[in-house]
Amino acid sequence: MKRKDNIFGISAVITIVIGLAVAFGPTADLSAREMPKVNCSQCHSCETPTAQNPCLTNCPRMSQVNVAGRHDLSEAPKVLILNKLVNQYGAVHFNHKLHAEMAGMNQGCTTCHHYSPEGHISPCSECHGKEGQSANLGQPGLKGAFHRQCISCHREWSHDTDCRICHMPLEGKSTSSGTTIDSTDIVGISHVRLVEPEKKVYYTSYKGKPVVTFFHKDHTELFNLRCVDCHTKENCSGCHDIEKPVRAAKSEAEVHAVCSGCHASNSCETCHDSREKPAFAHGSTGWPLNQYHVKLECRGCHPTGKRISRLRADCVACHGSWNPQNFQHAVTGLQLDKTHAEVDCGDCHRDKRYDVKPDCSTCHDDNRSPEKAPPGHYVKTRG
Amino acid sequence: MAHDVAAPVQAPFFTTGTRILAAIAGIGIAVYIFRLIAGLGMVTNLDNQYPWGLWIAIDVACGVALAAGGFTTAALVHIFHQEKYHPVVRPALLTALLGYTFVVIGLLADLGRYYNVWHPMIPFMWQGNSVLFEVGICVMIYLTVLYIEFVPIATERFKGRVHLLGRLSVFDRLIEWAITLADKTLGRVMSLFIIAGVVLSCLHQSSLGTLMVIAPTKMHPLWYTPMSPLLFLLSAIAVGFPMVIFESILASRSFKLKPELDILSGLARFIPVILGLYLSVKIIDLILRGAWVYLFDGSPASLMYFLELGGGVLLPLIILMIPKARGSVGWLFTAAALVIGGVALNRINVFLVAYTPLYATKTYFPSPFEIALTAGLIALLVLAYRAAVMIFPVIALPAGVRPMVVENKNKALAGA
Amino acid sequence: MKRRDILKLAGAGGVLLLSGTAAAGDTQGMASNDDALGVLVDTTVCIGCRKCEWACNQANALSSRDSKAFEDKSVCRKQRRPVDDAFTVVNAFDGRRSDGEPSYMKIQCMHCFKPACVSACLVGALRKTPEGPVTYDSWKCMGCRYCMVACPFQIPAYEYSDPLTPRVRKCTFCAERLGEGKKPACVEICPNEALTFGKRRDLVMLAYSRIRQFPDRYVDHVYGENEAGGTSWMYLSPVDFTKTELPALNSRPIPEITETIQHGVFRWFVPPVLLYGILGLSMISMKTGDQDKKEDDNGA
Incomplete structure (x- = not known):
């Protein structure tokens, strides 16, 4: 009797175990993904594309014609006002000129006009339709195209994706034409004025005279160089990065190319020295x-x-209107007294050297000098 | 039958112990009402990270597990005909009945829309993929089966004794007839219900273990196993007899009766077998899954696992292997309590300790309200059990006590 | 007579078991509907403007917060989770952008192909529609919150503060709007079109074509293509997805194991019926000795 119990007790347990075993039978492989049917030749130019050689056909983005070559910036409006949805959002004042000039540092016009067929400049809406109308899921709609175009740069360069940077607030609409900034160079364009370094000191591998002192401000101010004259391949993200990208080392030729445009005929020592060069003194x-x-x-x-x-060192080289009758000697800092005012200019300034202090010995033999016994009095405002 | 016959226990309902329990129950009921009015957010520490808390782990999961004595003894006595253990069938049945009733009451507190608790009965809402659906349906049917199984006990109590007060006494004959009919009908088909009860129990006891298998990424590997349903079933079977032993000893203490040691130690012989099976499946599973590496990382989870397995399975297993310990009331009680604690801890571990939300910003600890409600329900359950054994013939009494009960039948009836 | 019935039952059970085992191999196929809709989230395009959060709030009439409340981008760094009155949130993560800007990831219900929440729901309040959305019917819901336990993305949120009619809240995929032929509100508003809405099948293609076209921009992984058996919402990321807040999941549907167990245990009800039969048999066969005690036995 007792043994029988056990048999039946165990059989109950076995039933459950069998149930579980049944439950854990082989299952279908669910990870297998059915690939939908597509037309391969739409994207691949060859019969058997591989991962190494996908032989992708060019998409329209690639077959662009350079806008810049055929159009001039002056043809374009200076400011575009995008106000089609003005009842929903404030109008966007897009300063085309300003952005175009900035784009010069990136890929030029193609930064934005990435597809420009022959004949005309396509408006974005030519390809980017209203959402959902495009058959191509991958192509952004007009809204996405606009926003991506603007935001991807603004995000990268100004770290600001706030709507307000483009969209004017609806209440109290601004009536300004959109721009007040006007200049001809990077620094002047919409960019806050940069703090320009006075000088930069480079330590090079040039033997003996490794130090190159570059007077940055002198170059921009004295020689009227524009930023883009030297910073030819700069783009905004080169500066507007928290982590600056590591720049590739430049070859000797590349380094010198920046300067040699102007300094082609100079000797090495013009730039290279054993120590920091003193600033230019007139x-x-x-x-x-x-x-x-x-x-x-x-x-x-x-x-x-x-x-x-x-x-020329004579005064009239610049001050051409000066003559003995109208010249006020006080501008030199010395008010002539009555006696000397009567004297001819050339009597003191021998050989018409007005830039050097005169020699008093032509009239006086007491070894006086203009400092010790001035021919009048020095004007207090000096300094 | 040579054994004593079950009869209502004659004892004062209120003692110091029951008064304390009544106080705890009172607080619990107050919290329950507060929960229904104020909502889950006010009362519980549950949130989107921890959707399930103390109420599910203890009121529901532990409640169901610890009510397993009902089906294990029913199977032992009625299916495998171990007539010797007949006297424990009724107490175990009552425990199961009350246990499941309180599971439902506890579940209602946890359900956000408790008034929809009947929805699983509507065929067009049936959802066969859901483990919880199966648990729900099984618990509903099993609860019904338990009440049906209890009917003979009630009819035994009232057959030939129906005496309604006042004018209602005109219905006495009608009710008498109904009781007799029910008793006769049920007598014929009761076996079907008893087997159904065992099958239903096996199904939902194991399915409770399947519940958390749906959260592989949130469960601690020590407890996450597809074998969980088997482990839950085995542990439920394992805790059935200890629960009977535990109750029986407690009841005999409380009612100043002599514990039926030969029956209890006889039951205790089965426990190490099931515990051993449970333990070995658990360990094999742990090794096969490679999850044993988590045993020794010293985390709270690993400590809980050791506590669960060492204190709740291994220790009582060893105690109950010793024949001498099986003959001692003290050791029996200790071992039974350990098994109960171990299985309860297992449920708490599975539903609370092992559960870590993906984006946890805090750890869950039940609020005072949650604890008060759970404590209140447990207290109420104990009181209900005490009341039930004083009204219905559940506990087998020594021959000397019986006549007293019969003499006091009218008094007891009024109390009912 | 009783005994014979039970024997019959057991015999039938045995036959059923054999046939049941034979059929046990097939599991529920994946809901691979070619026309199912989805959304591709390109986290390299998302700028974290939170417009989707606002649109979602409007479309689902969630809280009365006006658009101003959604302009503060600093909250994106708080790793928020969807809650009962915000079905979607945008969180920042380190996408290793050269400009040091954070990348952003919109979080919402993934609308799995084999949703664990749907499998968990015992009354069918949650449902996976053939179009893609996982929808919720609060009228059916009991509020057991098993869906929240089951969800591998920790998405469903609960209205804990509502005492009487709390609901499970999560992204609806704007199922109603889809029915009207519109896009989900978040997709429609997204200024940068970081969200692409379409047939999921096409979106997978699109995702891989973007990866092929810009291999430096994306990791070669479309999150959601296979995760948890596939999801209707999918993600592209500039960094490995383990570095984002999306959980690492394999391609097994989350409810696969539980459903296999359930369907195994209940395959044509064979195991329960068989157990019933065995128990019934043993009950009868072991009762040979003392038949006359019948009355007593029944009294339990």
Whole structure:
């Protein structure tokens, strides 16, 4: 009797185990994915594309014609006002000129006009239809095209994807034409004024005289160089990155190419020295600037070209209207007294050298000098 | 039958112990009402990370497991005809009946829309893929079966004694006739219900283990196993007899009766066999899955696992292997309590400890309200059991006690 | 007579078991509907503007917060989760962008092919529609929250604060809007079109074509193509998905094991009936000795 119990007790357990075993029978492979039927030749040009050689056909994006070659920026409107949805969103004032100029640092017009067939410049809406109308899921609609175009750069460069950077708030609509900034260079364009370095010191591998002192501000201010003149391949993300991308080492030729456009005929020592070069001092040209001249813009006196021309040292070379009758000697800082005011200019300034202090010995034999016994009094405002 | 016949126990309902229980139950009922009015958010520490808490783990999962004595004893006595154990069938049945009733009551507190609890009965809402659907349906049917199984006990109590108060006494004959009919009809088909009860129990006891198998990424590997349903079934079977032993000893203490040691130690002989089977399946499963590596990482989960298996399975297994211990009330009680604690801990481990949300920002610990409600329900369950054994012939009494009960039949009836 | 019935039952059970075992191999096939809809989330395009959150809020009439409340982008760094009044959230993650900007990932219900929540729901309140959305019927719901336990993405949220009619809340895939031929609200509003809505089959193709076209921009993995048996919503990412908040899942549908167990245990009801038969048999066969005690036995 007891043994029988056990048999039946065990058989009950076995039933459950069998049930579970049945439950864990082989199951279908669910990971197998059915590939839908598509037309291969739509994307692949060859019969048997492989991962290594997918032989992809060019998509329209690739078959672009360069807009820049055929069109001039001046043809384009300066500011575009996108206001089709003005009842929902504030109009977007898009400064085309400004963006076009910035795009010069990236891929030019094609940065945005990535598809430009011959004949005309396509508006975005030519390809990017309203959402859901395109047969191609991968192609963004007009909304996506606009936003991606703007936001992907703004996100990267200004770290700001806020709607307000483009969309004016609906209430209190701005009536401005969209731009107040006007300049001809990167620094002036919509960009906040950059703090330009006075100089940059490079330590090179040039033996003996490894130090190159580059006076950045002098180059932009004295030689009127535009940023893009040297920063030819710069793009915004080169600066607007928290982690700056590691720049590839440049070859010797590439490094020198930046300078050699202007300094082609200079010797190495023009730039290379054993120590930091002192800043340019006008006195080294033989013409130390006086209190008035030091205040002048370089270009005020040296207006021509990238090369600074040597000027004639006589006053009338610049101050052409000066003559003995209208010249106020006080501008030199010395108010002549009555006696000396009567004297001819050439009596003191021998050989018409007005830039050097006169020699008093032509009239006086007591070894006086203009400092010790001035021919009048020095004007207090000096300095 | 040589054995004593079951009869209502004659004892004062209120003692110091029951008063304390009544107080706990009172607080629990108050919290229950508060829960229904204020909602889950106010009362529980449940949130989107931890959708299930103490109520599911203890009120439902432990409740179902610890009510397993009902089907194991029914199978032992009625199916395998171990007539010796007849006296424990009724207490075990009552435990199961009350246990499942309180499972439902506890579940209602946890359901957000408790008034929809009957929805699994509507055919067009049936959802055969859902483990919980099976558990729900099985528990519903099994609860019905339990009440049907209990009917003979009730008819035994009232047959020939129906005496309604006042004008209602005109229905006395009608009710008497109904009771007799029910008794006769049920007597013919009761075997079918008893087997059904065992089958239903096996199904939903194991399915409770399947519940958490649906959350592979959230469960601790020590407890996440597709073998979980088998483990739950085995542990439910294992805890059935200890629960009977535990109750029986407690009841005899409480009612100042002599524990029926020969029956209890006889039951205790089965326990190590099932515990051993349970333990070996559990260990083999752990090894086969390679999850044993998590045993020794010193995490709280691993400690809980050791506690569950060492204290709740291995220790009572060893105790009950010793014949001498099986003959001692103290050791029997200890071992039974350990098994019960071990299985309860297993349910808590599976439903609470092993469950880690993917995006956990905190750990779950039940709120005072949750604990109060659970404690209240347990207290109420004990009180209901005490009341039931005082009304119905559940506990087999020594011959000397019986006549007293019969003499006091009218008094007891009024109490009912 | 009783004995014979039970014997018959057991015999039938045996036959059923044999046939049942033979049929046990087939599991539920994946809901691979060619026309099923989906959304591809390109996290390299998403700028975290939270417009989708706002549109979702409007479309589902969630909270009364106005659009201003959705302009603060700093909350994206808080790793929020969808809650009962926000079905979708946009969280930041490190996509290793060269400009140091964070990448963003929209989180919402993935609308799995074999949703664990649907499998878990005992009253069918959650349902996977052939079109793609996993929908919820609060009228059927009991509030057991088993769906929340089951979801491998921790998506369903519960209205715990509602005492009487709490609902499970999650992205609806704008099932109603889809029915009207519209796109989901989030997809429609997305200014950058980081969300692409279409037939899921086409979206998988699109995703891989993007990966092929810009191999530096994406990892070669379309999250959701196979995860958890495939999801209607899928993701492209610039970094390995283990570095995003999406959970690492294999291609097995989450409810596969539980459903296999359930369907195994209940295959044509053979195991329960068989158990019933065995128990019945043993009950009868072991009762040979003392038949006359019948009355007593029944009294339990």
